[in-house]
Amino acid sequence: MYIVHIASECAPVIKAGGLGDVVYGLSRELEIRGNCVELILPMYDCMRYDHIWGLHDAYRDLMVPWYDATINCSVYCGWVHGRLCFFIKPNSWDQFFDRGCYYGCSDDDLRFAFFCKAALEFLLKSNKRPDILHCHDWQTGLVPVLLYEIYKHHGMWNQRVVYTIHNFKHQGVTGNETLIATGLKQFSYYYNYARLRDNFNPFAINMMKGGIVYSNYITTVSPHHAWEARHMDVSYGLGHTLHLHQSKFGGILNGIDYGVWNPEDDRYIPHPFGIDSFAEKAKNKKALRERLLLQDNDKPIVCFIGRLDEQKGVDLVHHAIYYSLSRGAQFVLLGAATEKRIDDHFRHEKNFLNDNPDCHLELGFNEELAHLIYAGADIIVVPSNFEPCGLTQMIGLRYGTVPVVRGVGGLVNTVFDWDYDQNLPPEKRNGFVFYQMGYDALESALGRAINLYTQTPQVFKQLALQGMEYDYSWNHPGEQYVELYDLIRHK
Numbered sequence: 001m002y003i004v005h006i007a008s009e010c011a012p013v014i015k016a017g018g019l020g021d022v023v024y025g026l027s028r029e030l031e032i033r034g035n036c037v038e039l040i041l042p043m044y045d046c047m048r049y050d051h052i053w054g055l056h057d058a059y060r061d062l063m064v065p066w067y068d069a070t071i072n073c074s075v076y077c078g079w080v081h082g083r084l085c086f087f088i089k090p091n092s093w094d095q096f097f098d099r100g101c102y103y104g105c106s107d108d109d110l111r112f113a114f115f116c117k118a119a120l121e122f123l124l125k126s127n128k129r130p131d132i133l134h135c136h137d138w139q140t141g142l143v144p145v146l147l148y149e150i151y152k153h154h155g156m157w158n159q160r161v162v163y164t165i166h167n168f169k170h171q172g173v174t175g176n177e178t179l180i181a182t183g184l185k186q187f188s189y190y191y192n193y194a195r196l197r198d199n200f201n202p203f204a205i206n207m208m209k210g211g212i213v214y215s216n217y218i219t220t221v222s223p224h225h226a227w228e229a230r231h232m233d234v235s236y237g238l239g240h241t242l243h244l245h246q247s248k249f250g251g252i253l254n255g256i257d258y259g260v261w262n263p264e265d266d267r268y269i270p271h272p273f274g275i276d277s278f279a280e281k282a283k284n285k286k287a288l289r290e291r292l293l294l295q296d297n298d299k300p301i302v303c304f305i306g307r308l309d310e311q312k313g314v315d316l317v318h319h320a321i322y323y324s325l326s327r328g329a330q331f332v333l334l335g336a337a338t339e340k341r342i343d344d345h346f347r348h349e350k351n352f353l354n355d356n357p358d359c360h361l362e363l364g365f366n367e368e369l370a371h372l373i374y375a376g377a378d379i380i381v382v383p384s385n386f387e388p389c390g391l392t393q394m395i396g397l398r399y400g401t402v403p404v405v406r407g408v409g410g411l412v413n414t415v416f417d418w419d420y421d422q423n424l425p426p427e428k429r430n431g432f433v434f435y436q437m438g439y440d441a442l443e444s445a446l447g448r449a450i451n452l453y454t455q456t457p458q459v460f461k462q463l464a465l466q467g468m469e470y471d472y473s474w475n476h477p478g479e480q481y482v483e484l485y486d487l488i489r490h491k
């Protein structure tokens with residue numbers, strides 16, 4: 001099969017969070033399974049060019065219709081750790097992708113609407129006719145809309161679209177400008193509730209809703225989140241749309257790339273280790289302490305790695321720091337805030353805790369340090385408000401770092417409570433789960449983890465090893481995606 005992913009991120013060249021990991025990891029798995037896979041990405045000025053090999057121009061003077069004129073684009077091509085990527089660079093005064101950031105601009109809706117249009121125009125003009133277009137999140141929601149309403153009539157009638165939603169919170173709610181700019185000019189048609197009209201605001205259109213309505217199949221990133229999205233309020237108003245399109249909606253659990261996340265062969269950790277050489281993990285713990293100037297002692301290290309965003313339960317993250325310290329554990333946090341208010345809060349905490357020999361807060365994005373923390377910590381806390389899948393608990397499991405999670409979304413599908421899971425025998429359990437949003441609930445689960453570490457270290461080690469036995473690679477999800485592609489191709 002010939003599959004093209006169209007996305008706003010691909011790790012490690014463009015990574016703001018888990019979306020980048022998934023686009024890279026799934027593409028790699030699909031290729032291993034014998035498919036021809038290509039990626040179309042924006043050419044941001046701030047991406048990690050050091051992760052691209054053989055960058056060269058692949059298509060000059062791609063004229064992309066935009067409003068009543070065209071924007072000249074160059075398309076560059078290069079390999080990101082083996083994946084063939086096409087990067088779209090518009091040469092216009094808008095400088096859509098030369099902003100020193102991936103997201104967070106006031107015209108993000110137009111930036112990514114343009115990207116959708118340019119990606120399709122590139123496929124059309126370069127005579128690429130993939131069997132499957134796989135789009136991700138709101139940034140590429142307009143791809144199936146434009147394909148069906150415009151590009152189908154130019155000869156792209158045979159392409160099928162899978163649309164994966166990684167996060168319902170950001171939907172690309174926009175207005176007339178986006179329709180006019182992309183050539184979707186019949187307002188009354190697109191503002192119809194059955195098409196793009198936002199479910200809350202009748203005067204706005206919603207790019208993610210467009211992705212849902214027009215795609216051949218929609219997935220979200222875990223079975224439990226697919227259920228939540230339809231039955232609870234975590235789909236931010238799109239529940240009814242998902243209900244209408246339920247026959248083409250399902251959840252496929254993400255994997256993690258076992259080539260990237262492999263404690264036996266990870267270039268960012270000083271001491272490789274595996275199930276049979278678990279003792280080496282302690283050396284990474286020591287290295288982590290040296291790197292972050294933490295005291296070397298008998299305490300467990302509890303960590304948090306993730307975007308500091310309401311989604312991640314920042315108040316519980318904050319509480320976890322002080323609770324861990326009060327229970328005789330150390331705490332390491334690595335996170336970049338998504339809002340100034342949250343950033344200010346954690347900067348204040350960082351200053352306050354600066355001299356504490358048992359705590360380190362690292363504010364910012366640091367891929368290399370993340371690997372060392374996964375390898376060196378004993379416990380990883382993931383107290384999310386909602387979590388479509390969650391990768392950090394799966395990476396933690398791979399590195400023998402026991403997860404303590406809130407039982408929502410994909411966390412329910414991946415972490416099974418050591419004391420209370422009713423469905424699995426003790427030797428299959430791998431972490432600690434709490435359900436309520438209050439501090440007590442977090443404390444009870446984190447407290448059980450810390451107790452197990454300090455009171456029965458051999459049992460804690462056994463639990464860590466059980467977690468390492470789990471297979472959360474892309475192997476199984478890759479198979480499910482291939483089956484899905486086959487299904488929609490032959491419908």
Ligand SMILES: Nc1ncnc2c1ncn2[C@@H]1O[C@H](COP(=O)(O)OP(=O)(O)O[C@H]2O[C@H](CO)[C@@H](O)[C@H](O)[C@H]2O)[C@@H](O)[C@H]1O
Nearest residue numbers: 017018166306307335336364365366367370388389390391
């Ligand atoms: N400051 C930092 N420095 C270095 N690395 C950092 C970092 N902050 C985060 N990371 C890394 O980014 C990834 C984050 O994974 P998450 O599952 O938390 O994704 P996120 O919530 O962004 O994405 C959404 O998409 C993913 C993928 O579908 C879903 O799993 C998730 O539930 C959904 O919210 C991990 O690889 C983590 O190590």
